[in-house]
Structure formats: structure tokens, C-alpha cells
Amino acid sequence: xxxxxxxxxSPEEENFFKRIPEALLPRKEIRPSEDLRDRILExxxxxxxxxxxxxxxxxxxxxxxxxxxxxxxxxxxxxxYAARKYFEAAVKSFQYLTSLQIQFSLRTAPQxxxxxxxxxxxxLPHHFAIRYTPPMMWRIEKxxxxxxxxxxxxxQWLPELEMGWRSSNRESEGxxxxxxxxQTLMHxxxxxxxxxxxxxxxxxQQPDYxxxxxxxxxxGDFTQSNWQRNTSISExxxxxxxxxxxxxxALRYACIEGFVEGRKVVxxxxxxxxxxxEIIPSALDxxxxxxxxxxxxxxxxxxxxxxxxxxxxxxxxxxxxxxxxEEILHKELQQYGEKGYQHLKEHYQGVKLLQxxxxxxSGLYPGYFVPCHLLFPDGRHEKINLALRNDNPDRVWxxxxxx
Amino acid sequence: xxxxxxxxxxxxxxxxDAWGEDLFRxxxxxxASREDAEDVVQEAFLQIGSRIFEIQQPRAYxxxxxxxxxxxxxxxxxxxxxxxxxRSQSPEVERFEAEEEAQRxxxxxxxxxxxxxxxxxxxxxxxxxxxxxxxxxxxxxxxLKSRFSAGIERLKKMLNQ
Numbered sequence: 290x291x292x293x294x295x296x297x298x299s300p301e302e303e304n305f306f307k308r309i310p311e312a313l314l315p316r317k318e319i320r321p322s323e324d325l326r327d328r329i330l331e332x333x334x335x336x337x338x339x340x341x342x343x344x345x346x347x348x349x350x351x352x353x354x355x356x357x358x359x360x361x362x363x364x365x366x367x368x369x370y371a372a373r374k375y376f377e378a379a380v381k382s383f384q385y386l387t388s389l390q391i392q393f394s395l396r397t398a399p400q401x402x403x404x405x406x407x408x409x410x411x412x413l414p415h416h417f418a419i420r421y422t423p424p425m426m427w428r429i430e431k432x433x434x435x436x437x438x439x440x441x442x443x444x445q446w447l448p449e450l451e452m453g454w455r456s457s458n459r460e461s462e463g464x465x466x467x468x469x470x471x472q473t474l475m476h477x478x479x480x481x482x483x484x485x486x487x488x489x490x491x492x493x494q495q496p497d498y499x500x501x502x503x504x505x506x507x508x509g510d511f512t513q514s515n516w517q518r519n520t521s522i523s524e525x526x527x528x529x530x531x532x533x534x535x536x537x538x539a540l541r542y543a544c545i546e547g548f549v550e551g552r553k554v555v556x557x558x559x560x561x562x563x564x565x566x567e568i569i570p571s572a573l574d575x576x577x578x579x580x581x582x583x584x585x586x587x588x589x590x591x592x593x594x595x596x597x598x599x600x601x602x603x604x605x606x607x608x609x610x611x612x613x614x615e616e617i618l619h620k621e622l623q624q625y626g627e628k629g630y631q632h633l634k635e636h637y638q639g640v641k642l643l644q645x646x647x648x649x650x651s652g653l654y655p656g657y658f659v660p661c662h663l664l665f666p667d668g669r670h671e672k673i674n675l676a677l678r679n680d681n682p683d684r685v686w687x688x689x690x691x692x
Numbered sequence: 693x694x695x696x697x698x699x700x701x702x703x704x705x706x707x708x709d710a711w712g713e714d715l716f717r718x719x720x721x722x723x724a725s726r727e728d729a730e731d732v733v734q735e736a737f738l739q740i741g742s743r744i745f746e747i748q749q750p751r752a753y754x755x756x757x758x759x760x761x762x763x764x765x766x767x768x769x770x771x772x773x774x775x776x777x778x779r780s781q782s783p784e785v786e787r788f789e790a791e792e793e794a795q796r797x798x799x800x801x802x803x804x805x806x807x808x809x810x811x812x813x814x815x816x817x818x819x820x821x822x823x824x825x826x827x828x829x830x831x832x833x834x835x836l837k838s839r840f841s842a843g844i845e846r847l848k849k850m851l852n853q
Binding site for chain 2: 313315317321330432
């Protein structure tokens with residue numbers, strides 16, 4: 290607050306200050322409550338607990354693509370014959386593509402994997418580019434995370450944290466797979482027009498394009514899930530809007546809105562779709578060399594955990610943190626890489642497990658969440674939902690998020 | 693490696709320590725209520741917390757968020773009729789005086805065009821220099837100085853009448 294004792298930055302400002310009428314200068318000092326800082330930090334901490342789950346390379350808690358496909362396929366029969374021809378025309382237009390670039394927004398969190406969607410999150414800009422001419426290459430970027438396939442290997446990294454994952458797997462999954470192969474999505478829509486009873490279709494002709502709006506109700510009863518309930522596309526009522534070019538039949542625009550707790554939320558919206566423009570391979574293959582690359586081939590769990598339940602596994606991990614038992618934790622936390630491991634050690638060493646709740650599943654996530662109540666050596670308490678999955682050939686539990 | 697959550701909390705704490713009190717005062721002299729001002733400041737920090745790694749100018753963002761929060765709250769309050777206008781709900785004399793002071797200043801500033809009043813508020817109570825106000829309002833400092841001077845001169849005339 291400016292007072293007569295306030296530090297003046299320049300003579301010019303002093304001059305300004307002299308001209309201020311006394312009436313504008315408060316005669317009473319006011320300060321915020323002593324605890325405002327703590328209240329703010331506590332509220333921010335609570336807010337981030339809701340979404341504080343870093344899911345790494347293989348984590349697919351909420352697969353946008355799978356959700357889309359489910360949303361389309363799981364619903365009954367449809368009378369939407371008229372809509373079908375637009376999807377069929379779009380499929381044809383995709384047949385001879387040499388490249389595709391899509392700019393879109395997705396409601397998510399910056400560092401989460403590309404399949405993560407959160408209706409309460411920010412609409413973050415994404416840019417996807419794919420070159421279909423051999424060798425096929427693609428790249429996707431959003432603030433906080435980048436992934437690419439250069440024809441030989443996949444790289445995915447978090448620039449700010451200077452860590453990433455490398456895999457020789459040529460098969461993309463989730464959202465990236467859907468973007469690489471838009472034909473599959475269109476085929477799914479075609480299938481829905483033949484099967485869906487409850488979807489409502491609305492077609493509007495515009496001079497250059499045709500707008501097709503599909504409204505679909507939620508499928509299944511997901512009320513048993515107490516985590517991320519109704520937050521994937523397939524678990525919510527959706528309204529999908531497509532624009533098809535009247536000349537070429539190509540998809541020009543797509544928007545998916547979800548109805549979450551009675552509120553309409555844009556989950557995904559394209560800003561621009563560009564076809565067959567030349568993309569220089571080096572632009573797609575640009576990845577940093579200075580960061581720690583974790584190879585997905587190196588990820589192995591301990592065979593001793595095969596017979597454990599998710600709760601037992603969570604308990605074993607947290608208990609190992611108290612004395613920081615390297616032998617156990619190195620295996621369990623391998624998804625985090627060496628830097629991440631060291632950071633977790635700094636943060637969690639000495640922590641005590643006060644309570645471990647019943648494991649639960651949620652949405653499309655293939656693993657389990659185990660609620661754990663932790664006590665830190667400095668007296669702090671923290672409640673986490675440890676994400677564990679064992680959908681690997683050895684059926685071993687690996688920490689996938691929640692820390 | 694920086695843990696995103698720890699990093700976020702660290703940044704929020706540092707930003708509060710650097711600008712929290714000034715943001716509060718800025719809000720207080722707009723809303724004339726400690727509770728409302730604290731709520732608006734807290735909301736601004738929660739907003740920036742949800743996108744902490746995207747924001748390039750955190751101070752400007754926070755001031756804008758507080759400014760918008762105050763405007764929204766005042767708009768909502770206009771629709772409600774106070775039960776006992778002119779009296780603070782707070783029993784503490786000191787706070788009552790401070791709130792009265794803020795009401796008095798607001799009565800003066802409300803007589804100015806909004807763009808002039810906003811610069812004066814940010815400068816006097818938000819403790820920002822003109823270059824910093826420029827970042828908040830995305831307006832050149834020279835324009836802001838003109839607005840400030842014009843507002844001050846106008847007030848002086850009113851007070852002398």
C-alpha cells in the first residue's frame with residue numbers, strides 16, 4: 290500500500306505521489322489474516338490431490354480413443370441412415386492421405402499422458418502431425434509433454450522434468466492411435482448408425498460443409514466407482530459435432546462435449562485439420578538428447594509380488610519407504626526413472642503408513658487405486674490414491690501413479 | 693528432478709510471500725470487506741495453481757485474477773440488498789474502521805471513470821509501479837500515467853469544490 294513511507298522508484302514517481310490527495314491515502318493499515326497463506330496453500334494442496342497422479346508411458350487411466358470407440362459401439366440401434374453417408378465419405382477421403390495435421394484442445398493436465406482426460410481440467414492446446422509416406426512418423430505435443438515416433442522408436446518426455454521414456458513398440462495406443470487412424474473412428478461411427486437406438490442425429494447443411502451432431506446417453510452404471518467417476522467420454526452423456534467438407538467429404542472439425550453432473554463441458558475440440566501438406570521428417574523427429582531416457586523394455590517387477598493383492602502390494606511399498614528398502618523400491622518405482630526415484634526418496638523416505646483402504650477400480654483404468662493415509666517424519670499427513678497395475682506378462686504390481 | 697506438486701506448492705508459497713499482502717490490499721480497497729478480499733485472493737491463487745506451469749507472468753496473472761474476482765463479486769452483490777447497509781458484520785472495531793476507510797475511498801474512486809480508478813487502485817493499494825500495471829492491464833505505462841494523472845486531478849477538483 291502506498292503510504293508516505295512507501296519506497297519511491299523514481300523522481301517521476303515521487304512527483305506523482307506528491308500529487309495524491311490525502312483523502313486517497315488510508316488512515317488505517319489493513320493486513321490479511323495471519324492464516325490466509327496457510328489456508329491458500331492447504332486449499333491448493335487439496336485441489337491438486339484430485340489430479341496428482343502422474344501416469345507414465347504405459348499408463349492409460351482414461352483412454353480417450355477407447356472411450357470414443359466404446360461411446361460409439363456400446364449403444365443400441367440407430368435410425369441414423371442419413372448420417373452414415375457422411376462418415377463413409379470421410380473414410381474414402383482418408384484413403385489416400387500423405388499427411389495429416391490436427392490442432393485441437395483437450396481438457397486434461399499438462400504432464401499427464403495423452404490419454405488422460407479430466408472434465409475439471411484446463412482445455413490445453415495439442416498439435417498432432419503424421420506423415421503416412423514411408424517411413425511413417427508422427428509427433429504430438431501439448432504443454433508439458435511431447436511424444437513422437439520416428440519410424441523406429443517412440444519417445445515420450447516431460448521437458449520441464451527432463452525425463453522421458455523410449456520404446457521400440459511400433460503400435461501406438463489410445464488417443465495417438467485414434468489420431469493416426471481416423472478411419473477407424475469413422476468406421477465406429479458408421480457401426481453406431483446401424484446399431485444405436487438412443488442416439489439422436491441432427492444434420493444441418495451449410496454452404497461449404499455439413500454439420501452433423503450426435504447426442505448419445507451414458508452407458509452402463511458407473512456409480513460404484515469412487516474415483517474419476519463419470520469422467521471418461523464413454524461414461525458420460527456425449528454430444529459430438531462433426532463438420533464434413535461438401536466437396537471432398539473430408540472431416541473439417543470435431544467437437545466432443547460431455548454432460549458431467551448436469552453441466553455441458555467441452556472435452557475435445559479441433560481448431561484446424563490440414564491434409565496432405567508436406568511435413569519434413571526432421572521436424573517430427575526432433576527430440577532432446579540430454580534427458581534421462583527410460584526404456585520400457587527394462588521395466589521389470591519382482592516375481593515375489595505375484596501372489597499379492599493390490600492392497601498388500603501397496604502396504605509392502607509404503608512400509609518399505611519407512612527404512613527406504615532399496616531392493617523393493619527400485620523395482621516398484623522403476624516407472625519413475627533414476628531422477629524420479631531419487632526425488633521420491635527425498636520426499637517419502639521415513640514415511641509411515643497409518644491406514645490402507647480397500648482397493649478400487651475406476652473408469653477404464655486397467656489397474657487399481659489403493660487409498661493410503663501417510664504420516665511424514667515432520668508430522669505432516671497426506672492421503673494418496675496409489676495407482677497400481679499388473680497387466681503385464683509377469684502379472685507383477687508396478688506403481689503407476691499417485692505419488 | 694522437480695516434483696510437479698512440490699514445485700507448485702513452492703511457487704505458490706513464494707508468490708504469496710512476495711505479493712499476497714499487496715493483492716489482499718488491492719482487493720480490500722475494492723470490496724471493503726476482509727472476508728471477501730481474502731476469498732478473492734484465495735481463488736486467484738487456486739486459479740493460478742491449476743495452470744502453474746503455463747503462466748509466464750504470474751504477478752500480472754494474479755492481479756488480473758483478483759481484479760476480475762472483485763468485479764464478479766461486486767456484480768453479484770449488486771443483486772443482493774444488504775440487511776443493514778453501512779454496518780460491518782464484524783464486531784472488531786479496528787476492522788470496522790478499516791472497512792469504513794475502504795468504503796470512503798471507494799466512494800471517491802467510484803466517481804472516476806473505471807479505467808482511471810483501476811490504475812489508481814493498482815498503484816496505491818496494489819503497490820504496483822506503472823510498468824507492472826502495464827503488464828496487468830496490457831496497456832503502455834505512458835497511457836497509464838496519463839490516466840492516473842487525469843484521475844488524480846479530477847479528484848482534487850471534486851474535493852476542492
